[in-house]
Amino acid sequence: xxxxxxxxxxxxxxxxxxxxxxxxxxxxxxxxxxxxxxxxxxxxxxxxxxxxxxxxxxxxxxxxxxxxxxxxxxxxxxxxxxxxxxxxxxxxxxxxxxxxxxxxxxxxxxxxxxxxxxxxxxxxxxxxxxxxxxxxxxxxxxxxxxxxxxxxxxxxxxxxxxxxxxxxxxxxxxxxxxxxxxxxxxxxxxxxxxxxxxxxxxxxxxxxxxxxxxxxxxxxxxxxxxxxxxxxxxxxxxxxxxxxxxxxxxxxxxxxxxxxxxxxxxxxxxxxxx
Numbered sequence: 001x002x003x004x005x006x007x008x009x010x011x012x013x014x015x016x017x018x019x020x021x022x023x024x025x026x027x028x029x030x031x032x033x034x035x036x037x038x039x040x041x042x043x044x045x046x047x048x049x050x051x052x053x054x055x056x057x058x059x060x061x062x063x064x065x066x067x068x069x070x071x072x073x074x075x076x077x078x079x080x081x082x083x084x085x086x087x088x089x090x091x092x093x094x095x096x097x098x099x100x101x102x103x104x105x106x107x108x109x110x111x112x113x114x115x116x117x118x119x120x121x122x123x124x125x126x127x128x129x130x131x132x133x134x135x136x137x138x139x140x141x142x143x144x145x146x147x148x149x150x151x152x153x154x155x156x157x158x159x160x161x162x163x164x165x166x167x168x169x170x171x172x173x174x175x176x177x178x179x180x181x182x183x184x185x186x187x188x189x190x191x192x193x194x195x196x197x198x199x200x201x202x203x204x205x206x207x208x209x210x211x212x213x214x215x216x217x218x219x220x221x222x223x224x225x226x227x228x229x230x231x232x233x234x235x236x237x238x239x240x241x242x243x244x245x246x247x248x249x250x251x252x253x254x255x256x257x258x259x260x261x262x263x264x265x266x267x268x269x270x271x272x273x274x
Contacts, residue, residue, distance in 0.1 A: 011169050018165020022158045029154055034146050035091045036208045043150035044157060047094065050150055054113035058098070061118055068101040068121065077101045077119050080134045080216075084141060085115075087215035092145045099137075107230075111140035113149055126229055134216060135223035138209030146208065148201040199246050203254055210255060210262040217269045220262035227251050 029042040045053070068074045081099040088095070095115035104120040111117045117137060127133040143149070170178045206223075214220045231248035246254070 009172050011172060014168035014171075015162070015165040018162050018168075021165075022161045025158060025161065026154070032147060034204070034208075035089060036142075036146075036211060037204055039204065041151055042154055043147050044154035045150045047147075050147065051094075051096075051114035054116050054144070057112050058100075058116035058118070061102070062100055065100075065118075066103040068103055073121065073124060074101045076130055076133065077137075080130060080137050081117055083216040083218075084134060084138050084212050087138075087212040088141060088145050092141075095144070109136050109140050111137075111144040113144055113147070115141070115144055117141065126233070127226055128229070129222055129225075131213065131218040131222035132226040134213040134218040135209060135220070135226050138212035138216075139205045140209075141212065142205040142208035143201065146201070146204060148205065151201070152198065202246055202251075206251060206254055207258045210258050211265055214262040214265035215269050217266075220259060220266055224252055224255050224259075227255065 026042060029044060030046065031040065031042050033040045077099055081097060085092070085095075085097045092115065097115040097117070099117040099119065101119050101121065105122040106120050107123045107126050109117070109119040109123050117140065119133075119137065123136060124133070127136055166181075167178075170181060173181070210220045210223055213223065227248050231252065
């Protein structure tokens with residue numbers, strides 16, 4: 001057969017093989033269950049690999065940052081971390097929690113795998129209260145406890161495997177047509193798979209962080225107050241479907257839905273009233 005006669009045809013078997021390979025990757029990945037939400041999923045790395053990566057990244061961040069060594073803001077950040085860490089429960093029993101306050105104008109904080117927390121001074125004007133800071137830090141700690149980074153890594157790897165198979169399946173097509181189809185598939189994977197998955201993680205971390213702060217004795221309603229301030233002062237937001245994070249308004253609605261469970265934890269943490 002003349003090879004040119006097949007140009008423009010889609011060859012199915014490379015995509016089929018890629019799909020099988022993605023299935024083997026998924027089934028061979030470690031299966032975990034979130035103790036707070038009951039959600040079961042799979043991750044790309046072992047806990048030990050995540051911890052090593054987190055420690056390496058933490059050291060790199062600190063080496064390139066202006067670390068605040070002391071003072072009231074530093075002491076507050078440390079105090080919040082010390083209260084939140086026991087509230088994370090058995091899922092984080094092997095974590096070696098560390099926290100650093102970094103002088104940076106960005107309104108940001110993050111927790112790396114294994115429990116390495118970095119808080120930027122730029123978030124403090126928005127938190128205002130220690131309880132609101134606990135909401136932010138609890139959310140970030142929840143990402144590490146739930147191993148969201150490793151979940152996203154697996155999802156991205158699976159998507160890349162299928163995309164590679166699709167690329168080979170289109171190898172006989174006109175290059176321009178092939179490029180257009182791959183771009184469409186890439187956009188579909190990004191907006192239909194990767195970004196929604198990330199937003200799900202943000203919502204899950206919101207729920208978990210709310211429980212952590214409540215168990216630590218912080219009023220969980222302060223989380224809503226924080227996001228209301230962010231909604232009022234944070235400027236314009238991109239459309240939610242193009243973002244890795246839910247909109248501030250969506251967060252507030254979800255937090256309100258989670259609030260009864262968090263308030264029950266808060267009441268237990270306060271103990272019986274006289």
